[in-house]
Amino acid sequence: MNGLVEHLVVAPVAIPLACGAVMLLVNERRHAVKAALSLSGALLLVLVAAALVSRADAPLAPVYALGDWPAPFGIVLVADRLSAAMVLLASLLGFAALAFSLARWDRAGAHFHSLVHFLLAGLCGAFLTGDLFNLFVFFELLLAASYGLALHGSGPRRVRASLHYVTVNLAASLLFLVGVSLMYGVAGTLNMADLALRVPQVATSDRALLEIGAAMLGIAFLTKAAMWPLGFWLAPTYGAAAAPCAALFSILSKVGIYAIVRVWLVVFGGEPGAQFLAIGGLATLAYGTLGMVSSQDLSRMASFSLVISSGTLLAACGLGGTLATGAAIYYLFASTLGVAALFLLVELVDRTRRPGADILAVTADAFGLTEESDAHGEEGVAIPAAMAVLGIAFAAATLLVAGLPPLPGFVAKFAILAAVLDTQPIAPAAWALLALLMLSGFAAVIALARAGVRAFWAMPEGIVPRVRVIEMLPVGGLLAACLALTLAAAPAMRYMQDAARTVLAPRGYIQEVLRAP
Numbered sequence: 001m002n003g004l005v006e007h008l009v010v011a012p013v014a015i016p017l018a019c020g021a022v023m024l025l026v027n028e029r030r031h032a033v034k035a036a037l038s039l040s041g042a043l044l045l046v047l048v049a050a051a052l053v054s055r056a057d058a059p060l061a062p063v064y065a066l067g068d069w070p071a072p073f074g075i076v077l078v079a080d081r082l083s084a085a086m087v088l089l090a091s092l093l094g095f096a097a098l099a100f101s102l103a104r105w106d107r108a109g110a111h112f113h114s115l116v117h118f119l120l121a122g123l124c125g126a127f128l129t130g131d132l133f134n135l136f137v138f139f140e141l142l143l144a145a146s147y148g149l150a151l152h153g154s155g156p157r158r159v160r161a162s163l164h165y166v167t168v169n170l171a172a173s174l175l176f177l178v179g180v181s182l183m184y185g186v187a188g189t190l191n192m193a194d195l196a197l198r199v200p201q202v203a204t205s206d207r208a209l210l211e212i213g214a215a216m217l218g219i220a221f222l223t224k225a226a227m228w229p230l231g232f233w234l235a236p237t238y239g240a241a242a243a244p245c246a247a248l249f250s251i252l253s254k255v256g257i258y259a260i261v262r263v264w265l266v267v268f269g270g271e272p273g274a275q276f277l278a279i280g281g282l283a284t285l286a287y288g289t290l291g292m293v294s295s296q297d298l299s300r301m302a303s304f305s306l307v308i309s310s311g312t313l314l315a316a317c318g319l320g321g322t323l324a325t326g327a328a329i330y331y332l333f334a335s336t337l338g339v340a341a342l343f344l345l346v347e348l349v350d351r352t353r354r355p356g357a358d359i360l361a362v363t364a365d366a367f368g369l370t371e372e373s374d375a376h377g378e379e380g381v382a383i384p385a386a387m388a389v390l391g392i393a394f395a396a397a398t399l400l401v402a403g404l405p406p407l408p409g410f411v412a413k414f415a416i417l418a419a420v421l422d423t424q425p426i427a428p429a430a431w432a433l434l435a436l437l438m439l440s441g442f443a444a445v446i447a448l449a450r451a452g453v454r455a456f457w458a459m460p461e462g463i464v465p466r467v468r469v470i471e472m473l474p475v476g477g478l479l480a481a482c483l484a485l486t487l488a489a490a491p492a493m494r495y496m497q498d499a500a501r502t503v504l505a506p507r508g509y510i511q512e513v514l515r516a517p
Contacts, residue, residue, distance in 0.1 A: 008055065009064035009079045011048045012087045012124035015041055016094075020117035028110055035102050038113040042095040045120065049088035056084035063130070063512050071513050072191035076130040078513055081499035082329065086127040086258060089333055092481060093251055093340050094120045096474035097244040100344050103471045105242050108153040115152070119145035119248065126255055130513050132180050132190040132217075135259060139176065139224075143169050146252060149245040150237055158240045165237040168223065176220035182213030193513035195267045196506065217263065225256030226310045228284040235291060235303035243347035246299070247340040253310050254332055261317055261325075266506045278318030278429045282436060285311030289440040292447045298349060298455075301447050302342045305401045308440045309335035315433050316416045322504055323419035326497035331412030333492075334485055338400030338409060341478035345394055348467055348475075349455050389472060391456050396479050398452065402444035403437070408485040413437050415493065 019041030026034050055062055056079050066075040079087075098106075098116055106112045122142025129135050147169075150162040184190050186206045187198045202210050223230040234253065238246045260277070288307030295301045309331070316328035396407075403409030417437065420430040485492055502509060 007064070008048060008052055009062050009077045009128065010066070012045060012052070012091070012128065013077070013121050015045050015048065016117040016121040016124065020114040020121065023114045023117070024111065031107060034113050035106065038098050038106075038117065039095070039102075041117060042091070042098050042120075045091040045124075046088070046095050049084070049091040049124075052079050052084040053081075053088050055079065056081045063515075071130065072189045072194035075134055076191070076513055077125075077128040078130045078509065079128060080502055080509060081495065082258075082262075082503055083127045085329070085333070085495070085499060086254075087124050089254075089336060090120060090123040090127070090251055092478075093248050093336070096340065096344070096478055097248040099477075100247070100471055100474040101242075101244040103468050105153070105244050108242065109151075111148070112152060115145045115148045116248065118142075119149065123251065123255065127258060130192055132183065132192065132195075132263070136173075136176055136180055139255070139259075140173060142252070142255070143173065146249065149248070150241050152245055153242045155240075158242075161236040161240040164233050168233045172220040172223040175216045175223075179213040179216030179220065182209050182216070186210045186213065191513070192263065192266050193506075193510040196269075196510050199267060214268065218260070221256045221259045221263070222280065223256070224253065225260065225314065226253045226284070226307055227280045227314060228287040228307075228311070231284065231287075231307055231310070234307060235295075235300050238303040238306065238343075239297060239299040243344050246302070246343040246346075250306055250336050250340045250343060253306055254313075254336060257310065257313050257317070257332070260314075261503060265503050266509065274318050274320055275429075276318070278315050281311045281313070281315030281318055282429060282432050283311070284308075284314060285433075285436045285440060287311070289436065289443045292440070293443045295447060296451075298346045298451050299343070301444075301451060302339055302346055302401075305335075305339050305342070305444060308444070309339065312413075312416070312433075312437065312440075315429070315436075316420070319420045319427065319429060319433065321419055321423075322497060322500050323422075324416055325504060326493065326500035327412055327415030327419055329496040329499055330485075330493055331409065331416065333496075334400065334408035334412050334482060335403075337478050337482050337485075338397060338407075341393070341475050341482075342397040342401055344471070344475050344478070345390070345397055348390055348471060349394060351466070387456065390467065391452070393472070393475055393479065394448075394452055394456075398445065398448040400479070400482055401448065402441045404441065404445070406486060408482055408489065411486065411489050411493075413441070 019037060023034055023037055026037070028034075052062075062079045064077045065071065066077070069075070094116060098113070101112065119142050122138045122140075122145060125138035126135055126142065129138060147162065147166050150165055151158060180190065183195070186202055186209050187195055189195055189198060199210065219230070225231070226234040238249050241249060285308055288304045288311055291304035291307060292301055295304060312335075313328050313332055316324050316331070400407050400409055403413045417434055420427070420433060423430070
């Protein structure tokens with residue numbers, strides 16, 4: 001690689017860092033300037049991420065050695081198929097969240113745009129880094145930004161949930177740091193490619209310390225991935241967050257899953273802990289399904305749908321195999337985009353309801369105070385354009401989150417089940433995954449359909465919301481991306497299978513990293 005192409009790998013980290021720093025210097029009153037800078041930086045990040053995806057499809061993954069120091073002594077960023085795809089997903093969510101926020105949320109608190117860009121820098125760095133210490137650094141960067149975004153807009157519910165979120169993640173970060181320190185003390189390196197070569201050679205006397213360090217890393221990653229019982233913090237925090245922040249947060253739990261897959265497969269070969277991962281994923285899937293059915297609030301339903309997606313991904317990766325892992329990566333994209341669109345829709349749908357509408361509806365139903373017709377005796381009810389658009393978008397998001405045909409969630413679930421059931425003998429965990437995937441989809445349909453009926457049909461006195469174009473465009477863009485995943489299912493799935501094959505057989509990754517620069 002030469003010239004500009006060589007620096008594409010570091011650009012997803014440098015661009016949002018530079019944008020966030022520059023916007024700290026711009027006065028908060030100059031909203032138009034900040035919005036223009038922020039959207040321009042986010043759009044540039046999307047273009048760079050798309051270029052990385054096309055470049056990562058080459059046989060050899062681009063590796064960037066910062067300061068021209070060779071691995072394992074220097075810091076390396078690696079843009080293989082999986083990391084490039086994750087950077088593209090993060091950039092799309094960041095652009096959509098920033099565009100949606102321009103309606104009002106970017107003015108609800110200080111430094112919103114800078115926090116979003118710092119979060120994007122942490123996400124991209126975590127996906128691209130080739131060593132554990134810088135994975136910790138980028139984790140802390142994205143978490144620090146997420147703390148500010150979780151509190152954005154203030155309010156007692158948001159503050160209370162955010163304090164729990166901060167406490168849990170600080171504890172997980174402490175475990176992460178201690179685990180990294182133990183692994184460095186035993187192996188003498190934190191470069192993942194170099195660790196893969198040194199871990200099998202660790203002396204028997206030091207093996208216990210290595211395994212303790214790896215276990216601490218696993219707990220930290222699984223906490224961030226919201227695996228049951230470590231994911232109790234997710235639904236309250238995401239449910240209370242502002243709509244654009246919650247939409248962007250939909251990828252945060254996937255960072256934990258990405259770290260598990262990357263470290264577990266590259267460093268430890270994927271053998272130890274597979275059964276634990278599968279069982280934990282199934283338990284998380286069951287927990288998310290129960291939470292979805294029992295929730296009455298739309299934002300909590302969207303949050304529990306994220307828990308369901310985490311459980312599905314963990315179970316699929318634990319059951320293993322190239323086909324299952326590739327289908328899981330495809331599902332990661334479909335579910336994250338769908339849930340992000342749902343989080344944005346939640347705020348718009350909530351505008352159709354008067355304060356206390358749920359209580360009034362229950363009371364009216366209990367005492368039979370229903371209206372047979374409207375005050376003018378008309379036979380039908382005219383549906384305003386805003387309600388029609390919201391209803392169509394909500395129905396599409398429901399189909400996406402539930403994983404119903406013919407949308408990409410169904411394609412991904414079908415591919416996962418086809419892979420895990422194509423073994424002899426079929427593992428009991430595979431049958432459990434089949435049952436839970438069907439139940440979770442059914443639960444999502446029931447819960448979201450109930451909420452949709454309540455929002456769009458059961459309350460004729462509801463307020464017709466004022467929806468701005470800048471708010472509907474990001475929702476439409478995310479739904480359109482899901483539609484594109486469906487129409488291009490064959491090439492997209494092929495790309496994901498290639499990414500899974502690279503991660504499951506990391507020899508080429510290791511050779512490229514240790515060969516750079």
